[in-house]
Amino acid sequence: MAKPxxxxxxxxxxxxxxxxxxxxxxxxxxxxxxxPMPGRGDASAALAAVSAAIRAAAAAAxxxxxxxxxxxSPGPLDPRRGVVLNPPNLPCWRDYPLAERxxxxxxxxxxxxxxxxxxxxxxxxxxxxxxxHSVFYATLGTGIGAGWVLGGQVHHGRTGAAxxxxxxxxxxxxxxxxxxxxxxxxxxxxxxxxxxxxxxAARRQPRAARRLLALAxxxxxxxxxxxxxxxxxxxxxxxxxxxxxxxxxxxxxLGSIIDLLEPEVIVFGGGMGALMAEWFPTIGERLRAWTINxxxxxxxxxxxxxxxxxxxxGAAALCLP
Amino acid sequence: MAKPxxxxxxxxxxxxxxxxxxxxxxxxxxxxxxxPMPGRGDASAALAAVSAAIRAAAAAAxxxxxxxxxxxSPGPLDPRRGVVLNPPNLPCWRDYPLAERxxxxxxxxxxxxxxxxxxxxxxxxxxxxxxxHSVFYATLGTGIGAGWVLGGQVHHGRTGAAxxxxxxxxxxxxxxxxxxxxxxxxxxxxxxxxxxxxxxAARRQPRAARRLLALAxxxxxxxxxxxxxxxxxxxxxxxxxxxxxxxxxxxxxLGSIIDLLEPEVIVFGGGMGALMAEWFPTIGERLRAWTINxxxxxxxxxxxxxxxxxxxxGAAALCLP
Numbered sequence: 195m196a197k198p199x200x201x202x203x204x205x206x207x208x209x210x211x212x213x214x215x216x217x218x219x220x221x222x223x224x225x226x227x228x229x230p231m232p233g234r235g236d237a238s239a240a241l242a243a244v245s246a247a248i249r250a251a252a253a254a255a256x257x258x259x260x261x262x263x264x265x266x267s268p269g270p271l272d273p274r275r276g277v278v279l280n281p282p283n284l285p286c287w288r289d290y291p292l293a294e295r296x297x298x299x300x301x302x303x304x305x306x307x308x309x310x311x312x313x314x315x316x317x318x319x320x321x322x323x324x325x326x327h328s329v330f331y332a333t334l335g336t337g338i339g340a341g342w343v344l345g346g347q348v349h350h351g352r353t354g355a356a357x358x359x360x361x362x363x364x365x366x367x368x369x370x371x372x373x374x375x376x377x378x379x380x381x382x383x384x385x386x387x388x389x390x391x392x393x394x395a396a397r398r399q400p401r402a403a404r405r406l407l408a409l410a411x412x413x414x415x416x417x418x419x420x421x422x423x424x425x426x427x428x429x430x431x432x433x434x435x436x437x438x439x440x441x442x443x444x445x446x447x448l449g450s451i452i453d454l455l456e457p458e459v460i461v462f463g464g465g466m467g468a469l470m471a472e473w474f475p476t477i478g479e480r481l482r483a484w485t486i487n488x489x490x491x492x493x494x495x496x497x498x499x500x501x502x503x504x505x506x507x508g509a510a511a512l513c514l515p
Numbered sequence: 516m517a518k519p520x521x522x523x524x525x526x527x528x529x530x531x532x533x534x535x536x537x538x539x540x541x542x543x544x545x546x547x548x549x550x551p552m553p554g555r556g557d558a559s560a561a562l563a564a565v566s567a568a569i570r571a572a573a574a575a576a577x578x579x580x581x582x583x584x585x586x587x588s589p590g591p592l593d594p595r596r597g598v599v600l601n602p603p604n605l606p607c608w609r610d611y612p613l614a615e616r617x618x619x620x621x622x623x624x625x626x627x628x629x630x631x632x633x634x635x636x637x638x639x640x641x642x643x644x645x646x647x648h649s650v651f652y653a654t655l656g657t658g659i660g661a662g663w664v665l666g667g668q669v670h671h672g673r674t675g676a677a678x679x680x681x682x683x684x685x686x687x688x689x690x691x692x693x694x695x696x697x698x699x700x701x702x703x704x705x706x707x708x709x710x711x712x713x714x715x716a717a718r719r720q721p722r723a724a725r726r727l728l729a730l731a732x733x734x735x736x737x738x739x740x741x742x743x744x745x746x747x748x749x750x751x752x753x754x755x756x757x758x759x760x761x762x763x764x765x766x767x768x769l770g771s772i773i774d775l776l777e778p779e780v781i782v783f784g785g786g787m788g789a790l791m792a793e794w795f796p797t798i799g800e801r802l803r804a805w806t807i808n809x810x811x812x813x814x815x816x817x818x819x820x821x822x823x824x825x826x827x828x829g830a831a832a833l834c835l836p
Contacts, residue, residue, distance in 0.1 A: 363770070454775060
C-alpha cells in the first residue's frame with residue numbers, strides 16, 4: 195500500500211475568529227472549522243480557542259497523517275522564535291510563545307508567521323505566484339499587508355519585520371497613517387481611505403453621488419470600499435473617479451517596489467485587492483510613469499488564488515519544507 | 516613553498532576615465548592604473564582603453580596569479596549575460612557584450628555589474644557591511660545609486676534592474692527627476708538637488724548666505740554640494756538648514772527601505788555620502804518618525820570603507836566565489 199500523502203493543518207487567527215483547515219500538498223483545502231476568538235479575553239482562553247479549531251479541523255484527517263501545524267496571525271510577531279509580540283488586534287497575547295504552546299498541546303511541528311507573509315507563501319507555492327522565483331504579494335482590505343517570497347522563502351529581514359509594504363510612503367506630506375507616518379499606501383489606498391475619498395466627493399457633488407448614496411441607504415457615512423466597488427460595477431462615474439485615483443496611488447507604490455525588488459510577479463489579494471485587480475490594465479498603464487524599469491510591463495499583475503481561505507492556505511504553506 | 520594568494524583585477528569604468536587595480540582576497544588595493552576613457556568614441560576604442568588599464572594594473576602582479584577580472588560600469592546592464600545595454604554615460608556601447616570581449620582578450624573569467632551593486636558587494640565583503648547577512652548600500656553623489664547584498668549575493672531581481680534605490684519616490688508631487696518620475700530621492704537629496712536648494716536659499720536670503728557665496732566666488736550659480744558641505748563645516752547656518760532638510764529626506768527614504776527590506780546595516784558611500792555620514796545622528800533621530808519598525812534604531816548607519824576606490828574594490832569583489 196502506498197504511503198498516504200501528508201496533509202497540513204493551517205490555522206488563520208484573527209481578532210474575532212479563528213479558522214482552521216486541512217490542506218494537502220497541492221494547496222487544496224480539505225476541511226474548514228471556524229470558532230469565535232476571545233481575543234480580548236485572557237491568553238489561555240485564546241489558546242484554547244485555537245486548539246479547539248485545530249481539533250475540529252483535524253477530525254477530517256481520517257487516517258491521513260498531519261505533518262505539521264502552521265499558524266497565521268496578525269503581527270507584529272517573531273516568526274523565527276514563534277512568538278506573538280504585541281498585536282493590536284489580539285491584546286490578550288504579549289510576547290506570547292504561541293508556536294511552542296501549540297507544539298506542546300498537539301505534539302506536531304509548528305510554524306508561525308504573520309498573515310500577509312503566510313498568504314504570500316501560499317500564493318507563491320500554490321497560487322498566482324506559482325513557478326516564479328520572486329513573488330510580491332499585497333493584500334488590500336481595511337489595511338494593506340504585503341509579503342515577498344524569494345526562492346521559496348518569505349523575506350523576513352533582520353527581526354522578521356521586513357516587507358511591511360503597506361507602510362511605504364508615497365508622499366511624506368500625505369495623510370497621516372494609523373502607524374504615525376504620513377502618506378503610507380495603506381493611508382491612501384486601503385478600504386477606509388477609498389471610502390473616505392468617496393464620502394468627500396459625495397459631500398462636494400451630491401448630485402453626481404446619487405448612486406453611491408443610494409447604495410449606502412442615503413447616508414454618506416455608510417459609504418465603504420465595497421459600496422464604491424459596487425457603484426463602479428454599476429457604471430457610476432464618481433466611484434470610477436475615486437478608483438482611478440486609487441489605481442494611480444497603487445501604480446506609484448508598485449513603481450517603487452519594482453525599482454527596489456524587481457519581482458517576477460505581483461499578486462493582489464484581499465477584498466479591495468479583488469476589486470483593484472479589475473483595475474490592473476489602468477495600474478499597468480500608469481506604472482510606466484512610476485518605474486524606471488523599461489521592462490516593468492513584462493511583470494504580470496495577478497489576482498490571488500485564495501480569497502477567504504488565504505489565512506488557512508497561508509498557514510498550511512508555512513509547514514512545507 | 517606555499518601557493519601564492521590569488522589576486523583579483525578590478526576595473527572601474529566611467530564616462531570619462533577607466534581605473535583598474537589589483538585587489539587581494541582581503542580587499543586591499545595593491546595597484547592602481549588610470550586612463551582616459553573615450554566613452555563617446557567607437558566601441559572598440561573604448562574596449563581598447565579598458566584593456567590597456569587592465570594590462571597596466573596587471574603588471575604589478577609580479578608572479579601572483581590573477582584569478583579573475585571584475586568590471587564595474589555605469590548601468591543599465593545585464594549582469595547575468597555580462598552585456599552593457601545603453602548607458603547614457605557610455606553611448607559608444609549599445610547591447611555590448613563587454614564581459615565576453617574582456618574574457619577573450621585576457622583569457623580570464625570575467626564578471627560585470629553596475630557600479631552601485633559592485634560597490635555594495637565590496638562593502639559587504641570587505642568594508643562597513645562585513646559580517647552582516649543583509650547590507651543596504653547607497654552611494655550619494657551627482658546621483659543616488661544603491662545596492663543590496665543578501666547572503667553574500669547582490670540582489671539583482673528579474674532582469675538585473677533591481678535596487679534602483681535612488682528612484683524610490685518619497686513624494687509623488689515632488690520635483691521631477693531626470694528619470695521622469697517625481698520625488699525620487701535622487702531628485703531631492705543628491706548633490707545637484709542640495710546645491711539647488713542652497714542656491715534658492717541664497718537668492719532669498721543673500722545676507723544669511725554670505726559664507727556660502729564667498730565659498731562660491733560670489734556667484735550663487737557656483738554653489739555645489741561640496742560648497743554646502745564646506746560651509747556647514749565652517750559653521751554656516753544656512754548650509755546647516757539645507758543639510759538638515761536633506762537628512763530629513765534621507766530619513767523618509769530609509770524608513771521605507773527599512774520597512775521593506777529590514778537590512779542589518781546601512782552603508783553610505785560617495786562624496787555626498789561621506790558628507791551625510793556626518794549627519795547620521797540626525798538621520799537616525801528622524802528615522803524614528805519614518806519607519807514602523809520599533810527596532811530600526813538598532814540598524815547601524817555606517818560610512819563606506821571605500822571612497823575613490825569603491826569602483827576598483829567593487830569590481831574585484833565581483834570575482835570572489
